Amino acid sequence: MTASGSEVRVYVRTRPTAAFAQDLIEYLPDKETVNIHQRRVSRKGIVNNQLSSWSFHLDGVLHDVSQEEVYECVARSVVLGALEGYNGTVMCFGQTGAGKTYTMTGATESYRQRGIIPRALQEVFREIELRADYSFSVRLSYLEIYNETLVDLLSSVKGVQGPQGGNMAVIEEAGRGIWVKGLSLHPIHNEEEALNLLFEGEMNRIIGAHALNKHSSRSHCIFTIHIESRSCTQSDAKYVTSKLNLVDLAGSERLSKTGSEGQGQKEAMYINKSLSFLEQAILALADRRREHVPFRQSKLTHALKDSLGGNCNTVLVANIYGEAAQIEETLSTLRFASRMKCVRTVPSINEHDDPVLQVRRLQKEIRLLKQELSIQNTLANRRGVSYEPLSETQVAEVKSQVRRYLEGSANQIMIVNVRQVQEVFAQFKQAMQEQEQRIREKLLQDYSLVEKTAKTEGPPPEERHEPKGTAGKLEGRGFGLGMAPPSERYVQSVLPNRSKAKRAKEMSSQMIPVNSSCRFFVSRKGDAGSPGPNRQAEAPGPGPRPAGQEDPNLESQDQETQLAGTRADSPPPKEEAFEDFKVERGSEINRILKENKAVLLERRALLRTLTDTVNEVKREIDKTASDLRTTREQRLSQGEFVGVEGEPVLDEEELSLVLRLRELKGRYRQEYEELVNTKAEVRYCQHLVDQCRIRLLTEFEIWYNESFLLPEEVQTILNSNNGPLRPGLVPVDKALALEEDEEDRTACLRQTPRPDSPNAVSFYNAHNRTLKRRGSRPQSQGSGQRRRSSSRMGTGAGRVKFPAIFSVT
Numbered sequence: 001m002t003a004s005g006s007e008v009r010v011y012v013r014t015r016p017t018a019a020f021a022q023d024l025i026e027y028l029p030d031k032e033t034v035n036i037h038q039r040r041v042s043r044k045g046i047v048n049n050q051l052s053s054w055s056f057h058l059d060g061v062l063h064d065v066s067q068e069e070v071y072e073c074v075a076r077s078v079v080l081g082a083l084e085g086y087n088g089t090v091m092c093f094g095q096t097g098a099g100k101t102y103t104m105t106g107a108t109e110s111y112r113q114r115g116i117i118p119r120a121l122q123e124v125f126r127e128i129e130l131r132a133d134y135s136f137s138v139r140l141s142y143l144e145i146y147n148e149t150l151v152d153l154l155s156s157v158k159g160v161q162g163p164q165g166g167n168m169a170v171i172e173e174a175g176r177g178i179w180v181k182g183l184s185l186h187p188i189h190n191e192e193e194a195l196n197l198l199f200e201g202e203m204n205r206i207i208g209a210h211a212l213n214k215h216s217s218r219s220h221c222i223f224t225i226h227i228e229s230r231s232c233t234q235s236d237a238k239y240v241t242s243k244l245n246l247v248d249l250a251g252s253e254r255l256s257k258t259g260s261e262g263q264g265q266k267e268a269m270y271i272n273k274s275l276s277f278l279e280q281a282i283l284a285l286a287d288r289r290r291e292h293v294p295f296r297q298s299k300l301t302h303a304l305k306d307s308l309g310g311n312c313n314t315v316l317v318a319n320i321y322g323e324a325a326q327i328e329e330t331l332s333t334l335r336f337a338s339r340m341k342c343v344r345t346v347p348s349i350n351e352h353d354d355p356v357l358q359v360r361r362l363q364k365e366i367r368l369l370k371q372e373l374s375i376q377n378t379l380a381n382r383r384g385v386s387y388e389p390l391s392e393t394q395v396a397e398v399k400s401q402v403r404r405y406l407e408g409s410a411n412q413i414m415i416v417n418v419r420q421v422q423e424v425f426a427q428f429k430q431a432m433q434e435q436e437q438r439i440r441e442k443l444l445q446d447y448s449l450v451e452k453t454a455k456t457e458g459p460p461p462e463e464r465h466e467p468k469g470t471a472g473k474l475e476g477r478g479f480g481l482g483m484a485p486p487s488e489r490y491v492q493s494v495l496p497n498r499s500k501a502k503r504a505k506e507m508s509s510q511m512i513p514v515n516s517s518c519r520f521f522v523s524r525k526g527d528a529g530s531p532g533p534n535r536q537a538e539a540p541g542p543g544p545r546p547a548g549q550e551d552p553n554l555e556s557q558d559q560e561t562q563l564a565g566t567r568a569d570s571p572p573p574k575e576e577a578f579e580d581f582k583v584e585r586g587s588e589i590n591r592i593l594k595e596n597k598a599v600l601l602e603r604r605a606l607l608r609t610l611t612d613t614v615n616e617v618k619r620e621i622d623k624t625a626s627d628l629r630t631t632r633e634q635r636l637s638q639g640e641f642v643g644v645e646g647e648p649v650l651d652e653e654e655l656s657l658v659l660r661l662r663e664l665k666g667r668y669r670q671e672y673e674e675l676v677n678t679k680a681e682v683r684y685c686q687h688l689v690d691q692c693r694i695r696l697l698t699e700f701e702i703w704y705n706e707s708f709l710l711p712e713e714v715q716t717i718l719n720s721n722n723g724p725l726r727p728g729l730v731p732v733d734k735a736l737a738l739e740e741d742e743e744d745r746t747a748c749l750r751q752t753p754r755p756d757s758p759n760a761v762s763f764y765n766a767h768n769r770t771l772k773r774r775g776s777r778p779q780s781q782g783s784g785q786r787r788r789s790s791s792r793m794g795t796g797a798g799r800v801k802f803p804a805i806f807s808v809t
């Protein structure tokens with residue numbers, strides 16, 4: 001393959017038949033030209049003897065040739081190209097039953113008649129052995145597109161994790177090209193491993209039977225070999241990657257000929273539709289004037305975008321069924337093939353920089369740039385400028401500068417270089433964190449071990465009465481007078497004629513959200529509206545509690561709860577278990593929660609007092625200011641007072657009002673500042689309480705599940721090997737290990753076929769393993785969908801496409 005632009009190579013292959021239509025299909029001696037002659041049909045539908053002829057010039061005609069010749073002619077160069085870093089695609093196209101799967105995978109009774117994929121895998125590993133100067137890594141994937149749905153044919157392989165089925169999608173990414181999200185990639189180390197995977201995927205393909213093919217593929221399949229190679233000898237070499245796509249398209253079919261019905265008919269419609277989108281994409285690609293190619297119309301064209309119009313060596317095999325009855329389909333296959341021949345691709349090696357090498361290169365560049373900088377500094381007479389990371393002494397110096405700046409003893413910090421700027425910011429951050437820690441410790445010191453026993457004073461914030469003209473953030477001159485927003489006002493007010501029940505309801509609606517999936521209420525011990533002994537207790541768990549119901553309070557161990565009846569073998573009610581949990585395993589976190597709540601209540605009470613005080617002072621300020629205005633107006637209306645030297649003076653009353661106003665404003669500032677600080681403390685305490693609640697509930701849920709819900713045998717498995725595991729975190733390999741034991745127990749011995757060539761050992765080993773695996777799989781239910789694994793066990797189901805490969809004699 002060359003690196004310059006090239007046309008897609010196209011071959012035609014005929015399925016052998018006793019009734020080959022030699023008068024209609026003519027292969028010229030150049031072995032590249034096919035002429036098709038078709039009898040004309042009159043307007044009345046009567047076939048007459050006049051012939052219409054078409055000539056197709058392709059890259060080769062494969063008529064009566066062996067599987068080996070097909071591989072040599074069609075695929076070998078593409079496979080070798082892939083080992084050098086070129087992407088490659090070999091694709092079989094044609095009507096149903098024309099021999100696509102036979103060409104691609106092989107469906108013969110002997111190793112000699114295997115198809116392109118097994119041969120390509122053999123070639124890859126043979127070449128890898130020969131190229132000792134390179135280290136290769138090979139991975140496989142096998143994608144099926146069935147009724148416009150992406151399916152991972154290797155998802156049944158042990159150890160495959162991650163999204164499959166519905167979560168799969170074709171993704172286009174700059175630098176990575178086209179790839180399929182959710183498709184498993186399997187590292188392989190030799191031909192046998194690769195064949196195991198191929199056969200596993202083959203078993204999982206969907207097949208169906210119709211008049212033209214008993215084992216018709218009902219889906220498009222893309223088997224991909226991903227290769228990466230690195231030179232072992234050249235340390236500065238780049239590495240190359242490539243993808244080799246081996247595509248077995250589903251066959252186009254005419255329902256009138258295949259007689260497909262029901263599911264088969266639906267599948268045929270999907271197949272024909274996606275093939276028609278493929279034709280549209282090829283038409284657009286072949287027409288150089290077209291700017292847009294509709295790749296995204298179907299999953300197939302999207303997945304093959306790189307292969308059809310990208311940097312790929314692409315080969316098409318047009319499979320035809322050489323009987324006269326199929327001449328129209330043959331003609332349309334050849335038309336598609338000749339259009340495909342006009343498509344150009346630009347094969348290029350996928351070369352990448354080795355990240356280790358890149359680091360080395362960048363290190364070298366940094367060295368050069370530093371030298372350059374030092375020359376520039378010398379020229380500009382800048383001395384002692386360092387670009388190295390800061391030493392410990394330098395860091396200590398920056399730290400001390402930042403401290404002095406924060407304390408106010410330094411007005412500025414001299415900036416020298418970028419590293420120092422970064423260190424300055426780091427020191428600011430550290431100072432802030434230390435300050436935060438100090439506050440936290442002080443709070444814990446001052447308020448630890450205070451038990452909450454008193455009733456919560458006052459109603460919830462949303463219920464509090466808000467008088468007008470209260471204090472809050474101030475306007476103007478940095479600190480003026482203004483209104484406190486509702487959230488900042490706490491004025492105690494219990495409405496006298498509100499009914500008990502209503503108050504209880506409003507109290508219980510003080511909901512504290514923990515997270516989106518877990519909410520609970522805080523209710524206070526002894527509240528007027530507490531439900532009586534008949535109230536229904538609810539377990540702490542997801543979902544809001546209906547208004548009027550009280551929560552099993554986290555700290556109220558003396559609360560009465562009516563527990564639901566229990567069965568002897570059922571887990572205890574959560575409420576009961578929760579109480580036990582709080583005094584046993586959760587006692588420490590419950591104690592901390594209680595202490596935090598006590599501090600929170602204390603701070604809230606202080607906040608209310610401060611708010612009252614601030615509002616009181618504000619009212620006094622308003623009144624004094626108004627008095628002062630009135631006094632001033634009166635004085636001015638009587639004429640101005642002047643002193644001995646004629647300067648304006650205040651009378652005694654006005655002076656005392658001015659002084660009073662000043663004193664009040666000073667007080668206001670002081671109180672307001674304290675209010676703001678206390679509010680911050682309340683927020684912080686609330687945060688701690690919330691965290692404790694979440695922790696307590698989470699721990700409880702885990703403990704409850706572990707203690708009562710999981711069966712003992714599951715707990716034993718979870719706790720084996722690597723220590724205890726949390727529910728929901730069962731490693732897949734453990735689950736699979738169980739499955740494997742089961743398989744091993746039920747696997748039956750099968751006859752091992754005798755290799756007919758030393759090279760065939762891997763092939764037959766893989767084949768036997770596949771048979772064994774298939775033998776241990778349960779038959780699928782119903783007659784509708786037909787994965788090969790369920791239908792091809794020599795049970796006489798007769799819908800098996802691949803059996804010949806396995807029934808070797």
Ligand SMILES: Nc1ncnc2c1ncn2[C@@H]1O[C@H](COP(=O)(O)OP(=O)(O)OP(=O)(O)O)[C@@H](O)[C@H]1O
Pocket residue numbers: 014015016094095096097098099100101102103107108213215216217218249250251252319801
């Ligand atoms: N070149 C060939 N030599 C021998 N047998 C062949 C050849 N081509 C096809 N066959 C046989 O013809 C039958 C149909 O072939 P195959 O299943 O490969 O068709 P297909 O194009 O894949 O059909 P579909 O699109 O319905 O899946 C198979 O039994 C296969 O073994």
